[in-house]
Amino acid sequence: MEKIVSLAKRRGFIFPGSDIYGGLANSWDYGPLGVELKNNLKARWWKKFVQSRADMVGLDAALIMNTKVWEASGHLSNFSDPLIECKNCKHRFRPDHVDGIIMNASITGEYGSGVGIGMDDGTRIFIKEETKCPDCGKKFDLADKPRQFNLMMKTFLGPVESAENTVYFRPETAQGIFVNFKNVADTTRKKLPFGIGQIGKAFRNEITPGNYIFRTREFEQMEIEYFIKPPETEAEWSEVFKAWRQSILDWAKDLGIKESEIHEYEVPSEDLAHYSKRTIDFEYDFPFGRKELYGLAYRTDFDLKNHNLDYTDDEGNKFIPHCIEPSLGVDRSILAAMCSAYAEETIGENDVRVVMKFPKWLAPVKVAVFPLLKNKPELVAKAKEVYNLLAEDLTVQFDDNGNVGKRYRRQDEIGTTYCVTIDFDTIEKDNTVTVRDRDTMEQIRVKIDELKEWLIKNLK
Numbered sequence: 246m247e248k249i250v251s252l253a254k255r256r257g258f259i260f261p262g263s264d265i266y267g268g269l270a271n272s273w274d275y276g277p278l279g280v281e282l283k284n285n286l287k288a289r290w291w292k293k294f295v296q297s298r299a300d301m302v303g304l305d306a307a308l309i310m311n312t313k314v315w316e317a318s319g320h321l322s323n324f325s326d327p328l329i330e331c332k333n334c335k336h337r338f339r340p341d342h343v344d345g346i347i348m349n350a351s352i353t354g355e356y357g358s359g360v361g362i363g364m365d366d367g368t369r370i371f372i373k374e375e376t377k378c379p380d381c382g383k384k385f386d387l388a389d390k391p392r393q394f395n396l397m398m399k400t401f402l403g404p405v406e407s408a409e410n411t412v413y414f415r416p417e418t419a420q421g422i423f424v425n426f427k428n429v430a431d432t433t434r435k436k437l438p439f440g441i442g443q444i445g446k447a448f449r450n451e452i453t454p455g456n457y458i459f460r461t462r463e464f465e466q467m468e469i470e471y472f473i474k475p476p477e478t479e480a481e482w483s484e485v486f487k488a489w490r491q492s493i494l495d496w497a498k499d500l501g502i503k504e505s506e507i508h509e510y511e512v513p514s515e516d517l518a519h520y521s522k523r524t525i526d527f528e529y530d531f532p533f534g535r536k537e538l539y540g541l542a543y544r545t546d547f548d549l550k551n552h553n554l555d556y557t558d559d560e561g562n563k564f565i566p567h568c569i570e571p572s573l574g575v576d577r578s579i580l581a582a583m584c585s586a587y588a589e590e591t592i593g594e595n596d597v598r599v600v601m602k603f604p605k606w607l608a609p610v611k612v613a614v615f616p617l618l619k620n621k622p623e624l625v626a627k628a629k630e631v632y633n634l635l636a637e638d639l640t641v642q643f644d645d646n647g648n649v650g651k652r653y654r655r656q657d658e659i660g661t662t663y664c665v666t667i668d669f670d671t672i673e674k675d676n677t678v679t680v681r682d683r684d685t686m687e688q689i690r691v692k693i694d695e696l697k698e699w700l701i702k703n704l705k
């Protein structure tokens with residue numbers, strides 16, 4: 246993990262947020278290469294799941310929504326985590342992140358000495374006698390019960406900081422889709438089943454953000470709400486659910502994630518959210534452990550019902566559609582793709598190269614163009630000409646620093662798929678260039694006239 250974080254900072258993928266002022270609580274900024282990577286990822290998802298499907302349309306809803314949305318969706322009353330405060334250092338923790346606290350404790354459970362506490366949401370936790378504060382090490386005062394802490398980010402609309410001007414940043418993109426269901430159905434005249442996809446930021450006031458870009462308070466989601474007729478049999482929704490399950494697995498594979506690195510966790514029925522009939526968490530083996538990467542849930546008619554939204558079919562039947570939700574995180578996708586792509590290869594005695602083996606479509610830079618020598622104006626001029634030619638259609642970098650071997654290493658480290666070198670043969674002999682492949686390191690010569698076409702074909 247440290248190697249990836251350091252490479253990402255050194256090469257301009259990801260910087261600590263507000264870096265020159267000491268950062269800000271696990272916030273991160275995407276640098277020049279990071280933004281290319283992220284744009285490639287989002288464009289691919291949009292193309293695959295929205296534009297290339299006749300049963301999908303897109304949406305881009307506002308980040309701040311009417312508070313009535315959050316009342317109806319249940320976020321205002323339910324979207325909270327219990328928090329326990331240390332009396333000594335005043336730091337607050339999620340009980341499930343503290344050693345010695347048992348979540349969803351059974352009443353008859355034997356956990357040793359300590360105290361069982363009933364939470365506002367009806368669950369029960371047990372705090373062992375010897376439980377210590379993870380920060381200051383002092384024993385918790387068991388008389389103080391954890392309190393619910395709403396995870397929505399609050400702000401005020403307009404100049405007056407009053408209760409009626411209080412609004413929230415959306416904690417998920419999904420509600421933007423639900424509240425627009427009727428607008429979209431009416432204007433596009435889509436017939437069920439159809440889905441609405443959206444990419445956008447969401448905000449959660451997480452108590453303990455962490456693990457780099459894995460859990461941040463500001464993050465980006467790629468969500469789909471796929472609407473179906475109220476199913477009469479289990480098979481009717483199961484079929485759709487299964488198809489989306491496969492789509493998520495295919496997407497992970499497309500991202501460069503090996504099948505063996507993805508683990509499906511079927512959420513047991515007793516742990517399902519009250520609106521969900523079935524949920525699968527797709528977990529990935531991050532360097533810091535196996536954690537949720539994507540989610541797929543059958544949300545029934547819960548959300549549209551909350552917003553009093555219905556649908557009338559061609560026969561005039563009025564009903565509330567049900568919904569299946571594939572939910573993908575942009576930042577988690579980036580992190581998983583970086584972890585899967587990172588490789589150290591021994592290519593000679595005491596010679597190791599670091600290479601980011603991104604899938605070609607994802608690589609932030611597609612081609613690097615080098616003049617063999619930087620002090621030969623005719624080589625530099627020709628290389629600039631080739632750069633300009635390619636930059637019209639591809640993401641290209643020009644590099645004339647150091648020797649060609651060092652330039653290859655620099656490009657390998659950021660995952661550049663091809664390196665093109667202009668040498669004396671180019672200008673004196675046959676107008677060809679050397680094209681070097683990132684993964685095989687093999688080199689071939691290609692005519693400049695055919696170069697762009699060759700690259701575009703091979704980048705597919």
Ligand SMILES: [Zn+2]
Nearest residue numbers: 331334378381
């Ligand atoms: Zn403490």
